[in-house]
Amino acid sequence: MSTEETYRYNFNEIEKKWQGFWEGNKTFAALDVCEKPKYYVLDMFPYPSGEGLHVGHPEGYTASDIVARQKRMAGFNVLHPMGYDAFGLPAEQYAVKTGTHPRITTEKNINNIRKQIKSLGFSYDWDREVDTTKPEYYRWTQWIFLKLFNSYYDSKQNKARPIEELEIPEGLSDVQRYAYIDDHRLAYEAETPVNWCPALGTVLANEEVIGGVSERGGHPVIRRPMRQWMLRITKYAERLIDDLEGLDWSYGIKKLQIDWVGKSIGAEVDFKVDCEPGSMMAQQEPVIRVFTTRPDTLFGATYMVLSPEHPLVDEIVGDQERLAVEGYRAEAATKSDLDRTDLSKDKSGVFIGAYAINPVNGEKVPIWISDYVLASYGTGAIMCVPAHDTRDHEFATKFDLPIIEVVQPAHDEDASDGCFTGDGIAVNSGAYNGLTTPEFKEKISHWLEDNGIGKKTINYKLRDWLFSRQRYWGEPFPIVHAENGEVIGIKENELPVALPEVENYQPSGTGESPLANITEWLNIEYEGKKVRRETNTMPQWAGSCWYYLRYIDAMNDKAPFDKEKEKYWMPVDLYIGGAEHAVLHLLYARFWHKVLYDAGWVSTKEPFQKLINQGMILGSDGQKMSKSRGNVVNPDAVINNYGADSMRLYEMFMGPLSATKPWNMQGVEGVHRFLQKVWRMIIDSGEDQFTRGTGELNPAINDKPLEDKDLRLLHKTIKKVTEDIENFAFNTAISQMMIFTNELSKLKNRNKKAMEAFVLILAPFAPHLCEELWQKLGHQDTLAYEPWPAYDESLTEDTKIELIVQVNGKVRDKITMPADSDEGTIKQAAQESVKVQQHTDGKTIRKVIVIKNRLVNIVAN
Numbered sequence: 081m082s083t084e085e086t087y088r089y090n091f092n093e094i095e096k097k098w099q100g101f102w103e104g105n106k107t108f109a110a111l112d113v114c115e116k117p118k119y120y121v122l123d124m125f126p127y128p129s130g131e132g133l134h135v136g137h138p139e140g141y142t143a144s145d146i147v148a149r150q151k152r153m154a155g156f157n158v159l160h161p162m163g164y165d166a167f168g169l170p171a172e173q174y175a176v177k178t179g180t181h182p183r184i185t186t187e188k189n190i191n192n193i194r195k196q197i198k199s200l201g202f203s204y205d206w207d208r209e210v211d212t213t214k215p216e217y218y219r220w221t222q223w224i225f226l227k228l229f230n231s232y233y234d235s236k237q238n239k240a241r242p243i244e245e246l247e248i249p250e251g252l253s254d255v256q257r258y259a260y261i262d263d264h265r266l267a268y269e270a271e272t273p274v275n276w277c278p279a280l281g282t283v284l285a286n287e288e289v290i291g292g293v294s295e296r297g298g299h300p301v302i303r304r305p306m307r308q309w310m311l312r313i314t315k316y317a318e319r320l321i322d323d324l325e326g327l328d329w330s331y332g333i334k335k336l337q338i339d340w341v342g343k344s345i346g347a348e349v350d351f352k353v354d355c356e357p358g359s360m361m362a363q364q365e366p367v368i369r370v371f372t373t374r375p376d377t378l379f380g381a382t383y384m385v386l387s388p389e390h391p392l393v394d395e396i397v398g399d400q401e402r403l404a405v406e407g408y409r410a411e412a413a414t415k416s417d418l419d420r421t422d423l424s425k426d427k428s429g430v431f432i433g434a435y436a437i438n439p440v441n442g443e444k445v446p447i448w449i450s451d452y453v454l455a456s457y458g459t460g461a462i463m464c465v466p467a468h469d470t471r472d473h474e475f476a477t478k479f480d481l482p483i484i485e486v487v488q489p490a491h492d493e494d495a496s497d498g499c500f501t502g503d504g505i506a507v508n509s510g511a512y513n514g515l516t517t518p519e520f521k522e523k524i525s526h527w528l529e530d531n532g533i534g535k536k537t538i539n540y541k542l543r544d545w546l547f548s549r550q551r552y553w554g555e556p557f558p559i560v561h562a563e564n565g566e567v568i569g570i571k572e573n574e575l576p577v578a579l580p581e582v583e584n585y586q587p588s589g590t591g592e593s594p595l596a597n598i599t600e601w602l603n604i605e606y607e608g609k610k611v612r613r614e615t616n617t618m619p620q621w622a623g624s625c626w627y628y629l630r631y632i633d634a635m636n637d638k639a640p641f642d643k644e645k646e647k648y649w650m651p652v653d654l655y656i657g658g659a660e661h662a663v664l665h666l667l668y669a670r671f672w673h674k675v676l677y678d679a680g681w682v683s684t685k686e687p688f689q690k691l692i693n694q695g696m697i698l699g700s701d702g703q704k705m706s707k708s709r710g711n712v713v714n715p716d717a718v719i720n721n722y723g724a725d726s727m728r729l730y731e732m733f734m735g736p737l738s739a740t741k742p743w744n745m746q747g748v749e750g751v752h753r754f755l756q757k758v759w760r761m762i763i764d765s766g767e768d769q770f771t772r773g774t775g776e777l778n779p780a781i782n783d784k785p786l787e788d789k790d791l792r793l794l795h796k797t798i799k800k801v802t803e804d805i806e807n808f809a810f811n812t813a814i815s816q817m818m819i820f821t822n823e824l825s826k827l828k829n830r831n832k833k834a835m836e837a838f839v840l841i842l843a844p845f846a847p848h849l850c851e852e853l854w855q856k857l858g859h860q861d862t863l864a865y866e867p868w869p870a871y872d873e874s875l876t877e878d879t880k881i882e883l884i885v886q887v888n889g890k891v892r893d894k895i896t897m898p899a900d901s902d903e904g905t906i907k908q909a910a911q912e913s914v915k916v917q918q919h920t921d922g923k924t925i926r927k928v929i930v931i932k933n934r935l936v937n938i939v940a941n
Contacts, residue, residue: 087766087775089759091723095848099201107864108152108203110159112633112645119156120649121148122628122688124657124665125163125210127620128189129170133196134705135713135727135743136697140656142728143694143737143810145202147654149844150805152203153868159649160203161631163210164190167218168620169288172553173296175585182553182585186213196715200724201847203864208634212623213553217630219576220640221622222558224672227679228267229559229569233315240266240315240678258566266312266675269567271305272546273389273455274591275416278302282587283550292414303413306591309548309557309616313671317341317540319685320670328690333662340663342541346373347525349463349534351384351436353396354444366392368436368447371458371539374468375528376520378440379509380486381463382476384447385429388412389455396447398433405432405449412451420451427452427475439533440524441510450475456543466499473499484508487517545668547619552585552594554617560604561612568611577613593617624665625672628652628687643681651684659693666691692808697731698742705743713743725846726752732810732845754818755849758842761825762835762853777856784829788879793823794834795875801841802871810845817842832857837869884935885910887919895936903930910936 102108121144126137148160166189171182190211197204210217231240246264248257262268275284279299283306288295313320321341324334353366368384386393388409397405408430412420419425429450438445445463452471453462466476466483476483487504503517512520528534548557556577558570570577580601588596596602596615603612626640632649633641666688673687698704699711706712718727729751734741759765762781766773786794797820804813820838824830836857843850843863854863878899883906885893893915897906907928910916916938923940930936 087763087773089756089763089765089849091725091755091848092720094852095199095201095719095724098848098851099198101851101862102201102203102864103198103206105862106205106207107862108148108158108160108205109207110205111157112648114157116155116157118159118649119148119151119654120159120652121151121654122160122631122652122656123162124655124661125165125624125627126193127168127170128164128166128186128193130174130185130189131707131712132189132192133715135715135718135731136705138197138200138715138727139697139731139737140658140694141197141200141202142731143692143808144654144656145728146732146805146810146844147808148203149847149864150802150868152865153840153843153863155867158203159208159631160205161208161210161634162197162202162204162206163208163627163631164193164212165620165624165627166190166211166213167554167618167623169551169553172551172585175553179585181581183213199719200715200728203847208631210627210630210634212555212627215576215578216637218555218623220630221555221618221626222570222575222577223572223640224626224676225267225555225618225622226558226569226572226575227681228311228675229265231266231675231679232264233266233312235315238319240675255565258564262567266315267547268310268312269307270310270544272308272310273303274306274308275301276304276306276591280587281589281591283591289416292416292419301414303415308546309614311545311547311671313545313668314540314542316671316674317343317542319674320542320667323670323674323685327686327688330691330693333659333666333691333693336663337667340542340667344371344373344539344541346371346537346539347375347521347528347534348459348537349375349378349439349528351439351445351463353392353447354435354437361396364395366396368392368461369459370461370463371537372463374465374517374521375524375534376506376509376512376515376517377465377468377486378438378463378524379512380465380467380484381438381445382466382482382484383445383464384436385450385453385462385464385475386432386447387453387455387460388449388451390449390460393432393449396432396434401431401433404430408449408451415451417454417456420454425452427471427478429475429479439528439531446481448479457541458539468499468501470499470501490516545671547622548616549619550587550591550593550615551617552579552582554619555622556595556617557614559614560606561614562609563611568606568609570606588615621665621668625669626676628655628669629676629682640681643683646681647683650682651687651689654690654692655688656692656694658696662693693738695736695738695740697734698740700743700745702742718748722748722752723755723848725755725849729755729814729845733814735811737808737810751814754821755846757821757825758846759849759853761821761830762839763856778830780828780830781832781835782829783832786827786829786831786834790824790827790834792875792878793820794837795871798837798841798869798871799873799876802868805844814845817845839863840866840869881933883910883933885913885916886935886937887916888939888941889937890919892916892919899933906930906936910938 123141123144148158152158166186171185174185175182230243232243232246234241248260275289277284277294277299280294284294284301289301292301293299294301321338321343324337348369348371351368355361429448431446431448434447435444436447464472466472467485468487486508487500488507489500489504506512506515506520525536556579558575558577560568562568580598582594585594588594592615629641632645669687673682676682677685701711703709703711726748730748733751762778764773764776764778797816800816801813839850839853851863880896881899882894882896884891885895893913895909895913920940925938925940927939
């Protein structure tokens with residue numbers, strides 16, 4: 081490399097130099113004991129896939145890094161960590177295909193993604209790096225699971241308590257006692273429908289099933305019950321809604337959380353099954369319980385629908401209908417819950433040959449089964465009011481079932497389709513006729529309770545969390561099963577339960593994970609008992625539920641984290657990530673956090689105080705980036721050609737952080753030219769390709785004060801960038817810095833202090849360039865902890881303003897006025913304009929309208 085080249089903006093050398101400096105000096109290591117105020121900024125950590133990062137991934141990381149760097153300069157002790165959510169299906173599928181151990185694949189991918197992340201100069205505290213697949217990490221994931229396993233929810237205290245404090249009825253056998261305790265644990269086992277693929281011999285996740293067949297191989301998939309671990313997240317439903325109140329999240333994200341929990345206030349109602357008097361069935365007095373948010377429509381319930389899996393179906397199905405019912409149930413077993421509840425799909429169902437009695441009028445109503453009713457939601461049974469529910473109306477219309485209006489619109493709303501779903505006035509409802517919907521709901525709920533056939537109740541759409549996978553590459557459960565049916569948690573001091581080495585990653589064929597094939601690991605003796613290890617593994621969600629806490633104390637081998645450090649750092653002040661995690665990840669992490677809060681391990685009710693979702697960066701063709709479309713842009717190539725600072729700056733300049741926007745290499749070139757201009761503004765790099773320059777400070781830089789207009793531009797720029805970072809408006813902050821550079825580059829005298837202030841505010845966006853410029857400006861230390869420049873508010877205000885002057889709405893002139901001019905002075909100046917007088921001569925001025933700081937409109941005729 082020639083000497084001449086070093087005088088120009090040599091981003092490759094500069095970025096390599098400063099990345100090495102930061103790493104060697106641990107520049108961004110956070111202090112756990114510090115008098116400074118803390119600021120914890122967190123990224124949703126990546127899954128290390130074989131493809132590595134594309135240019136869309138670093139968008140959120142760049143935004144969080146800008147904030148982290150600015151907060152350090154503003155005097156905060158900043159925690160900004162990074163890690164890897166590395167368990168999961170892709171690595172296991174690759175292992176099955178190639179025979180390569182998932183750990184080898186994962187480590188290779190992590191090394192690649194770490195290299196890519198470091199090449200962008202993010203200010204992470206790398207000493208806190210976590211990897212969810214490391215035993216020293218998942219040891220504590222298992223520890224948290226044991227907290228769930230060894231806790232129950234006390235509804236009176238509205239919190240989790242240790243299972244040993246559970247009051248157990250007297251006189252129970254050992255087996256009954258175990259069952260009673262297990263029925264109250266926050267982590268428990270249950271038979272739950274799963275997607276079973278006989279050909280592959282394994283359980284598939286919902287996303288691996290497309291149209292009733294496996295994504296891999298196109299084999300038939302059926303729904304069948306299987307033993308699964310579940311977490312009682314439903315016990316926290318109310319708190320998951322209520323505690324959103326104090327969080328600085330967008331309305332949309334909060335609403336998604338609330339809708340997923342799905343709180344509904346209504347009533348449970350019992351419908352007796354109509355049985356032949358004296359029959360064995362009549363002696364059992366079977367009852368179908370339904371939940372409805374509209375008990376006021378009970379008089380309009382003309383049929384019932386059970387889920388195909390409802391346990392009562394086998395008992396009450398008619399002999400003549402049994403064959404059709406069995407066929408329909410088999411067909412329903414091939415569909416996912418998503419397919420079954422698709423609102424646009426054609427409704428299907430089968431009459432089962434039985435009737436129920438409507439409790440409010442004694443009418444017999446036919447009982448059907450249909451796949452749009454799920455066993456996992458509510459009671460697995462619904463009463464159907466086709467006059468006032470769109471789905472019921474479609475079903476009744478298709479199968480020619482009665483439709484009875486029981487609610488009339490209070491006003492003249494349009495119900496021409498025969499289905500009015502709003503509130504109104506009761507009709508065809510006996511003694512309740514004429515009541516408004518709220519009045520009727522209240523009265524009928526009391527009547528149901530008084531007669532022992534129902535009660536007012538609250539229901540939630542949220543289901544308990546299915547928390548197990550039949551996979552190898554996941555956290556093993558710290559659980560063993562005794563021969564007498566007792567489920568035993570491994571002692572905490574014996575953790576981790578490490579993943580054993582396996583030679584075969586193929587599914588067991590029984591629905592269990594490949595761990596079931598390792599006999600010597602599977603069958604052991606524990607505490608004097610012959611036991612069998614749990615063969616399921618935890619889902620990928622597990623490690624990401626609490627990683628933000630491990631960052632606080634990543635090297636601790638005595639506890640998941642130190643409580644005093646947690647108290648200092650929590651909650652997370654800023655959490656940035658993709659909107660695709662707006663529901664489940666956040667919901668699950670909040671649930672685990674609340675369990676740890678109840679157990680006294682964390683000091684805050686909520687983990688993430690402020691949440692920002694970045695938008696998606698599309699390919700240059702406007703489509704989502706994917707290998708199949710050939711539109712993926714590799715950040716390595718961008719960095720090699722334009723530098724990390726150019727890429728960082730462009731990702732923030734593309735548009736608002738939350739917006740979806742297409743990638744454009746011309747835009748990268750544009751911001752790269754801006755950075756070159758910044759370099760030339762401060763460094764004597766030669767005026768053109770024929771002049772060499774000195775490589776020292778530009779001769780225009782001196783101690784002469786800036787003129788008033790340039791000083792004001794500096795203070796406006798500092799204010800704008802400061803406020804825009806606070807508001808995540810990074811694109812407009814960059815625009816303002818471009819304006820500043822364009823103006824100051826023209827000056828023959830560029831005040832050194834002004835140049836230093838500008839370098840400091842640009843530094844969070846383009847840190848490598850600015851570190852180099854800071855050094856060139858005569859400073860020995862990194863600028864990472866230099867005080868953030870202050871601005872003088874009085875210098876951010878214009879002393880003069882330019883106003884457009886219109887006559888009858890048409891622009892006729894522009895006038896410049898002192899900024900503090902009163903309205904009368906402005907009106908007079910506008911009317912005295914020569915150009916304005918040319919258009920008002922001979923006319924009467926009827927009105928003069930002043931719009932502050934913008935225009936004057938004169939109305940004349």
